[in-house]
Amino acid sequence: MIERPEGSGWIEVICGSMFSGKSEELIRRLRRAKIARQKIVAFKPRIDDRYDDDDIVSHDERRVESFRIDDAGEILDYVDDDTQVVGIDEGQFLGPKLPDVCEELAQRGVRVIVAGLDQDYLGRPFEPMPTLLAVAEYITKTLAVCMKCGRPANRTQRIIASKERVVVGAGEAYEARCRHCWNPEEAGPDASAEKASGRSAAATGGDDENSRRKEPIQADTKGELSGP
Numbered sequence: 402m403i404e405r406p407e408g409s410g411w412i413e414v415i416c417g418s419m420f421s422g423k424s425e426e427l428i429r430r431l432r433r434a435k436i437a438r439q440k441i442v443a444f445k446p447r448i449d450d451r452y453d454d455d456d457i458v459s460h461d462e463r464r465v466e467s468f469r470i471d472d473a474g475e476i477l478d479y480v481d482d483d484t485q486v487v488g489i490d491e492g493q494f495l496g497p498k499l500p501d502v503c504e505e506l507a508q509r510g511v512r513v514i515v516a517g518l519d520q521d522y523l524g525r526p527f528e529p530m531p532t533l534l535a536v537a538e539y540i541t542k543t544l545a546v547c548m549k550c551g552r553p554a555n556r557t558q559r560i561i562a563s564k565e566r567v568v569v570g571a572g573e574a575y576e577a578r579c580r581h582c583w584n585p586e587e588a589g590p591d592a593s594a595e596k597a598s599g600r601s602a603a604a605t606g607g608d609d610e611n612s613r614r615k616e617p618i619q620a621d622t623k624g625e626l627s628g629p
């Protein structure tokens with residue numbers, strides 16, 4: 402075991418709407434830890450695989466190599482005894498085990514930083530992020546700029562009709578909106594019915610072959626890879 406100061410572990414959550422700079426903030430924190438020569442490991446859900454055939458990458462400073470996983474339960478397999486910082490992007494897609502995994506790491510003395518959407522496109526709390534917010538030591542809510550009126554925006558507006566909770570690979574299907582300009586009806590006539598039923602979708606398949614492949618977390622606007 403490497404020397405980790407007693408009580409050094411904790412959980413930081415960075416959450417907000419799409420286009421609010423969550424990944425950017427995660428990368429900023431991870432980069433600073435790297436500069437301090439801390440041992441870091443980063444993860445993002447495989448649902449983000451839009452970037453597989455997209456070689457346009459921002460500057461090296463704006464990406465961090467990360468492992469793609471399907472479920473938060475896989476994270477512990479990649480964390481070594483001397484890992485000091487764990488970064489997780491798009492936490493809303495990593496399943497209900499995420500809070501427990503983060504708790505375990507923080508108890509072990511690891512600094513855990515999780516970025517993710519706090520609400521889906523209907524404004525519903527997007528688990529497991531709300532649970533994580535409850536147990537985290539530090540919370541940062543990132544705000545976007547409302548694409549209609551320019552006010553600070555904390556909601557994600559879906560601008561195409563779809564009843565799926567997640568429309569992947571469709572950054573153009575969403576806008577950041579403030580609470581005044583946000584309107585779930587724009588996502589289609591059935592959106593309200595869906596909200597009432599509390600239905601959730603968004604499952605991803607994935608092949609194990611690639612499970613150890615590293616992919617960058619990217620911080621440009623397109624880096625907000627998947628919608629709520």
Ligand code: ZN
Pocket residue numbers: 547548549550551552578579580581582583
């Ligand atoms: Zn607005």
